[in-house]
Amino acid sequence: MARRLAVTFVLALANLASAAVTLPTVFADHMVLQRERAAPVWGTADAGEAVSVRLGDQAPRTATADAAGKWRVNLPAQAAGGPFTLTVQGTNTLTVNDVYVGEVWLCSGQSNMEWVVNNSLNPDTEKAAATDPLIRCFTVRKATSGYSGPDVQGAWQVSSPDTVGGFTAAGYFMARELRRVLDVPVGLINSSWGGTRIEPWCTPASFGLLPSLASIDERVRLATPGDPSHTERLGAYVTELQAWLALAQAALADAQPVAAPPAYPTGLNSLASGDSPQQQPTTLYHAMIEGLVPYALRGAIWYQGESNHGEGMLYADKQEALVRGWRDVFENPDLAFNYVQIAPYNYGAEAPHILAEFWEAQEAALRVPNTGMVVTTDIADYNDIHPRNKQEVGRRLALLALRDTYGQDVVADGPVFRDLSQEGAQLRVRFDHTSDGLATRDGQAPDWFRIIGPGTDFEEAVAVIEGDSVLLSSPAVPRPVAVTFAWDKSAEPNLVNSAGLPARPFRAGTVPPRDFLALRVPEAQGWELVYDLDLGRLSASPEYTVDRHAQVTRPFDRVGYFIELTTGGKTDYVWVSADPFTTNTAHLGVPTVASGAVYQQRLTNVNVVTNAAGVTAGEGLTECNIEFWSHNYASGNRLGLPGANGTRYDFDDSYGEPVEGYGSMQMHNFGARQTLFAINNWRAGAGADLGIGNAPAPNEHPDWTFSGSARNYEAKRLRVLVRLAP
Secondary structure, three states: HHHHHHHHHHHHHHHHHHHHOHHHOOOOOOOEEEEEOOOOEEOOOOOOOEEEEEOOOOOOOOOOOOOEEEEEEOHHHHHHHEEEEEEEEEEOOEEEEEEEEEEEEEEEOOOOHHOOOHHHOOOHHHHHOOEEEEEEEEEOOOOOOOOOOEEEEEEEEEOOOOOOHHHHHHHHHHHHHHHHHHHHEEEEEEOOOOOOOOOOHHOOOHHOOOOOHHHHHHHHHHOOOOOOHHHHHHHHHHHHHHHHHHHHHHHHOOOOOOOOOOOOOOHOOOOHHHHHHHOOOOOHHHHHHHHOOOOOEEEEEEEEOOHHHHHEEEEEEEHHHHHHHHHHHHHOOEEEEEEEEEOOOOOOOHHHHHHHHHHHHHHHHHHHHOEEEEOOOOOOOOEOOOOHHHHHHHHHHHHHHHHHHOOOOOOOOOOOEEEEEEEEEEEEEEOOOOOOEEOOOOOOOOOEEEOOOOOOEEEEEEEEOOOOOOEEEEOOOOOOOOEEOOOOOOOOOOEEOOOOOOOOOOOEEOOOOOOOHHHHHHHHHOOOOEEEEHHHHHHOOOOOOOOOOOOOOOEEEEEEEEEEEEOOEEEEEEEEEEOOOOHHHHHHHOOOOOOOOOOEEEEEEEEEEEOOOOOOOOOEEEEEEEEEEEEEEOOOOOOOOOOOOOOOOOOOOEEEOOOOOOOOEEEOOOOOOOEEEEEEHHHHHOOOEEEEEOOOOOOOOOOOOOHHHHHOEEEEEEEEEEEOOO
16 A cells, blocks of 8 residues: 555656646846847647746736647747846746846857857956946857757856856957947857867758758758658668568577678767767757757857868858758748858968868858858967957957848948959959048058969069059069959958958959960970879879870880979979880879889989979989889888988888889989979879978978878879970
8 A cells, every 4th residue: 555655656746747837948047038029938848738928017928738748939029128037837837037138149150159258358357347237148058969859058147257257259249349339138149169060050951952962961861760761771771680680580490600680870870979979960959059949039140160161162051051040940031140251370281272262162151141241361360270359359240230230330341352354464453341442451552462364373463552442463464364362371461441341352353274384394395295184183093184195106205294283373383304214105194003103213314393492493403213103102211312211201212012002103302302293192082192392391201191282282283295206
């Protein structure tokens, strides 16, 4: 009898607990609700339970929990004000105190959004001035999830000298400016995580919005229970497993061996189950954003991209997917979305143009309506990926919001490229957002303009401001046709408008085709082309644009290699010609396993023509050598060349098994201790090693081994020629 009473009591407690009305964590003391918009309030209760919600002295709104125990009401839109008490009543009563109505902004991204006031400029001064009870911040605790369901964790804090040090700095300084101008409460919801990519923050449905993201969409669908692709693959696996079980049972009965069961398909696993779950698609949306949905927001600010900065224009598609996905789940098709163009930074040996192309992608994302972008080229720290001047970042984010969201008459953009025209030996670049003309922040001539014309490379331009335009010229470019501005990861240009806001990086015009072989290498005139290879198409079996080795049948007395590598519009080239090291034209190209070419020897009568810094040019050089093979290689010196290093890959290495190995296609001036050119690891395609001259620091190996540098060049080309014997 006592046991029965105990069970009955436990069941009663369980029923009582299940009946309790709950709210998401974001509905807590000190919260801010969005003004002038219906404000959803939601939670859980027993199926069929009646729930009422009252804000202050408003009439209550009611809802009934559905079969899954979910309920929701929409509080009517109202003006800014407070404090109010939010009361939610079902079989129990919940109260949320000190609630204000004002402006609510979601702050998200990676470390530069996570960056707190404590780590920004003048933190002690900022904290001392931070007493403003109408700025509040809810910081979401870091978490990952592969599926829907978890609530976010965090708490609302009121701005004060004791609390603001832990607020998102970019968000806080934006909120401070909005408070000053709008004089309404401002609530920030900070959901950010340093080092994360954009994909984890996207909604599951967003990847299906753009064809370029189809592979990510397929991966997300396969990992989502209930999705047809997941159901089909799991069903197929269950069938395989059942068949194996039948075999195993028979083997068990007959005392016979049985093969291992079929492995569970990894694609069906939770996206948060492997290494670095915070980097996998949707995992941060599920754990750190979805629990906020559909909280009423005015907009979002976004500071992210450093972890995606090497992927160029694809990022514009990913950001569009992010914005469209968030607007859908937050039920706000006009949700403002303002973001920060990442700052100049020294990404090591990475080519200068890669970050510039990412800036271009970030600007391209402005194609999504009701978005804005802050430029930070003037407030960067080239050696610190976290610029500390978050005060100005926040102010500029506020300017965008004040102009585009709140209808204020403020200047929010710096100069933006409008058009380009040719005026004789000059180019004129016109800009928008220059109603009071252009200026420079240091009083000097505008910098970081480079121009190019037929037969020239990009050269630094002399720049002169004329009203809303800049006139460009260079004695090295007699007929300029194209321009770049701040097209370099280190660019911190000085061009601004009258509001002191910086100009956006850009490129414009059509870069003319240039044949530096014809222009700069007289020796090669009249030689026969054997191979022409776009080094962007490297593979185990490179596909030559031109392959004439079978047609070149006459004897030849010279062989030449011309390599061109272009980065940031500037082309470095090297021409290396020598007496033939082989009479077999099939051995002159990339030394693949199929070609059978293996050469490690000195070269004779070598000529070098180059514009690459640090590479020794000359004629009749006698201390040069070749290392052509498809094999793996080691750093031990094989030829015993003077000055070679036996512990680094340089101009004297050895080769060995396997034949289908890493692969080396190198020529060297060992007398100068220089690599003339290197094409290694061609099987890696975009991850191959390419270089002219010795690889710079931080590369450990002068011959570019393990550099993966091919991705640093926007254009790369190899031509192989021979001079036919008389």
